[in-house]
Amino acid sequence: MITQKHTVINGIHEKPILIDATFVSNKINMPVIIFCHGYKGFKDWGSWNVMAKTFAEAGFYFIKFNFSHNGGTLEQPIDFPDLEAFGNNNYTKELDDLKTVIDWIFNTEEIKSIANINDLALIGHSRGGGIVAIKAEEDTRITKLISLASVSNFGNRMGTKQEIELWKKTGVKHVLNGRTKQQMPHYYQFYEDFIANEKRLTIKRAVSNLKIPHLILHGNQDDSVLLDEANLLHNWNPKSQLEIIDGANHVFGANHPWKKDSLPESLNEVVKKSIKFLMF
Template identity: 60%
Template sequence: MTHKNNILNRASKKPILWDAFYNATGIQKPLVIFCHGYKGFKDWGAWDLVGEAFAQADLFFVKFNFSHNGGTMEQPIDFPDLEAFAENNYSKELEDLEDLINFFRSTSNPFQAEIDPNKLILIGHSRGGGIVTIKATEDDRITKVITWASVSDFGKRTATSGELEQWQKDGVKYVLNGRTKQQMPHNYQFYEDFKANESRLNIEKAVKKLNIPHLIIHAKDDPSVAFSEAEALHSWNTKSILFPIENSDHVFGASHPWQPEVLPAPLEKVVQKSTAFIRP
């Protein structure tokens, strides 16, 4: 079963758009929630095929758009709402994930017969890897965490010393989206929120606090997030599992749009390793 573009409405907050993939057997399954990365969205590339593969492994797989990722309920692909994108920050993403978890753990969740309330796994790609790692240290409902091509440090990606003064003066900075050619705005509030929550947003500290199974998957030739960041994550939690992917990239061979009806070979390895980690 596939449920696309469901809306989680929230009082005084932007809604969250989400998808679910599962086999409707009436038997409870581990719940897997996937978080996309920076300039990402739930419908990117081969993520639908990933959802189908997790469903075939008899897991209940959910992916969603962060509320301020730049998509809308009507146009979830790419970034029609750059005003929302400009107001995004790490704290909002953590709050979005919290609200989604609460929904799937609530009595209003229509899938209770399909979801095991005692098995909740978070997966995050790239920046989403940092988000799920932090959340996994804050929420004891989470039983396993998996990162795909994860960053290891939010601080060095938030601002460089040379740009900070100009960013504060202008109130906004722009980053080019190489694929869409959009100038993606970041309001200065992003930096202010990071500084106000710097201790909470320390990925190294979060990894060192993890006491649940932790799988780190990273391409050795990742050009966007160096493999050394995966090695750092692994060094901070020696009980974690580091699984390198050879001859691949930051998105494990996928691209957007993704036309084939099968996963690229590196991403298939990622999915196989992840599902085996969840269901050993």
């Protein structure tokens, strides 16, 4: 029987982290997967829950979580009522959140009794792909890495020199959320934090130094993060495995809300290739 267990843990930046774990209740020694959502994302977006169930049915202990400053709250985890938190998010906070989740796994006896915490893979979508790449390089507890439609560079997403100067002057810039129609703020601290931690936050450096198996999955119809970025990731880590999903867009055919019990065709292909990679 598939079980989904919900947990809230304390983040180190004064915001809670909402987690769910999906697994077959009578299995033991399950490999662990942690999934990280992307920009303007959340753990229950689209068909991520169907994806979690599919991995669980294949024998994995599948964990996904909301970054503490993604703009959601415990009461409203799907929409973005806490725009102040969103505006104060940054890459290092997301890396801290991921470390907190990993630490929680390693310190929770209930998980250790049924899951093999020493077989721990990270999967990240879009911006989350950059986060997991950096964490996989710096944390020896990670054994495998999967990049889904991942970005290859955080720095080139900051804007032009003129845009950054205006951002500094006003202290904030806004981005429209196409789904909720909210104007979502980014405070200038986001740029300051990136500059202060630029070496650590350089995805090229992290991927080039990876010592673990790395699978890169990207759609050739992705118009949000171009296929060129997947090719860069693969070139920086020639030992990695690159799989191009023909006809797939940035979210591999999913949308929100997702009301089907099955995965879209492209995401199903992604999951099948991921399971094969993780079981090798």
